[in-house]
Amino acid sequence: SIAIAVFGDPSPILTAVVLTLVVLIFAEVTPKTIAALYPEKVAYPSSLLLALLLKLLYPVVWIVNVVSNALVRLLGFSSEASGNENQLTPDELRTVVYESGGRIPRRRHGMLMNILDLERVTVDDILVPRHELVGIDIEDDLNDILLQISSAQHTRLPVYKHDIDNIVGVLHLRSTGKLIGIEELNKSALLQETAEPYFIPESTPLHTQLFNFQQKKERMAVVVDEYGAVKGIITLEDILEEIVGEFTTDLAASSKDIHPQDDGSFLIDGSASVRDINRVLSWDLDSTGAKTLNGLLTESLESIPDSSVCINLEGYYAEIVQVKDNVIKTVKMWRAPNATFDDGVDG
Template sequence: MDIAILVVLILVNGLFAMSEVALLTARRSRLVAMANNGDKLAAAAAGIAADPTHFLSTVQIGITAIGLLNGIFGEALLAPPFARWMQSFGLEQKLSAVIATVLVVAAVTYLSIVVGELVPKRLGQINAERVAKLVAWPMRVLAAIAAPFVRLLTASTNAILSPLLRLLRVRHAEGGGEPLSPEEIRTLVLESSRFMPKKHVSMLLNLFDIQQITVQDVMVPRSRIEALRLDDELETIARQLTTSFHRHIPVYRGRSGGEDGGEEIAGVLQLRRALALLASGSLDRAALESLLDQPYYVPASTPVIAQLQYFQENRERIALVVDEYGELMGLAALEDIIEEIIGKFTTSLPSATQALAWNAEGVATADGGMPVREVNRALGLDLPTDGPKTLNGLILEHLQDIPEADVSVRIAGVPMEIVHAQGRSVKTVRLFRPREALPAGPEPVP
């Protein structure tokens, strides 16, 4: 009977220890979410977690009381019989009493630490939310019973804690902790990835990455912009209108005598309007020019988030990207920004190139004008993205020279071979898969 009483006390102590760890480590956001879905136990647990000082006072009262009872029962009930048992072997009374007390206290302490503290706390930590729900109502009942003592301990704790926090210049956050930083939220998303579809995880992570992206990172470079030229033959213009896959097309005025030549942007043409004009048989340069909208220019350093907000508020779909000198660099479309969040559309424009991917030999061939971000995403690489935006620019910066074909370089641990170079740029690059290459992203690059 005496041993049974001690076992019960140790188990009750374990219940307090498990409750303490579970309610302190349980994610309050998850408890609140379960409570919003009608889980009353989760609501009770969330309420307790919101006031940790009150709850800890209740737990401390219970643990202290049980510790005292363990000492009283352990020494009073177990030490005398053990001492008499040793006296039966001829040990004198005083010595046997001391040895019995020491051994009983050591045994009770050991069991209290292992069974009453360590094991329950580990159980509470492993499944914090579930345990917190199970112990919430018992803890609330105990808190109500010990209310006077709890209020005294809570008031005393707060009276000491408040000036101490001010002295240490520690800001006390509501809800028991500091708000989560973006990096911590990102870590939570990664830790929870097994509970969500891979596509959803990718979208959430893209939302964090997009904070550091500018329109220059997502734009179509000037050399790859599909544009109309008012000075072309009408037959050429009509053929281009009927074969274009874009909704909006920049329109140039003047002939290009080089990269910058004498061209200027006349405006932006909505393809739907032009096709209606073509169908009516009244296509001419003057009519075409009358359909042009004023071009909208943005600096290359504009954050993508700010640009997306502008597109939403002004119902724009494309912007012409210019550098600090006002020279045209490329074109950024609403679809380009959306693709940065949800991934490449499966209904992308037809492409003369296949999706970028490693072949069986660990080799991939990429266009020199491909954005570095797309190369990283498609091949699972970690090429630097804080400098040049294209593969061509990255190689030129690394070599500090205009390379010729068959030149090999290694950038960020990735071996590359220049297959074709023309003029002042690298046209085709062959990449070799490094051993430490990351798993390729979920979205292939068209």
């Protein structure tokens, strides 16, 4: 009434606008900005006040909750909380970590993102494929087996009969030391030192497999497809490298599949994993489909190419250097200049 007497009829609208601005500035924006800039200084004194208000207003809050829950039930809805409404989803947590900026050291930031990505990656994405497996055929000559053991670069070797699909055990090279003193070393003694193979399906997510390794006290698993055929092996170290990165300082120089060239390009083996290429070279090739570079190129070309074919893979040039037995063996790749290119093939 005073506002109407002083300013006339339009004053209620003006009053509402002014009060809204005052509330927004002094009760919303400014306090939140101060709290965001100085969270530690604001949080503790605010918590004391909030704790006092919670105790004083508890009866009122209880009555309001009872009435509101009763109305919700009358409307046919459930008043029970799911318990997940205040929990961050994996995507939300990934966004929080991504936007943390310089508050988290770069290395820890990368490790956190890699941990969150474990559920998106399966063992099929990082396994050592069967054609690269180094194992012991128990049907070979004993001298050949011993020579293979002495020259092995891995601590665990799969043991099979005739074919890699028939794995009978896993031999830890540490356990072979006790066999040296045996006068008549034979295959039976070797088989007795082998551990039972641990088989897993190819679709197992990495975070699940990491937990399984921990629960079963295993360090190596044999990956099989839906038909039971061996696709490769995966170790605990392979999963850990997905989190912390390769255990080396110069990834490109240490990779046996990626060879840097003087002109800035790279000679890459066609069997190289697309994920490994992306990780080693910090590239962004599509890894959602084909697992290897050979598969990615043939999938893009929709045919088996001849050598000297060049293709643009969304900003990365790939020149086919060698094709043998219908498989792309060697590819020369380099990042395209800073320009947008249409996907195409040059002969």
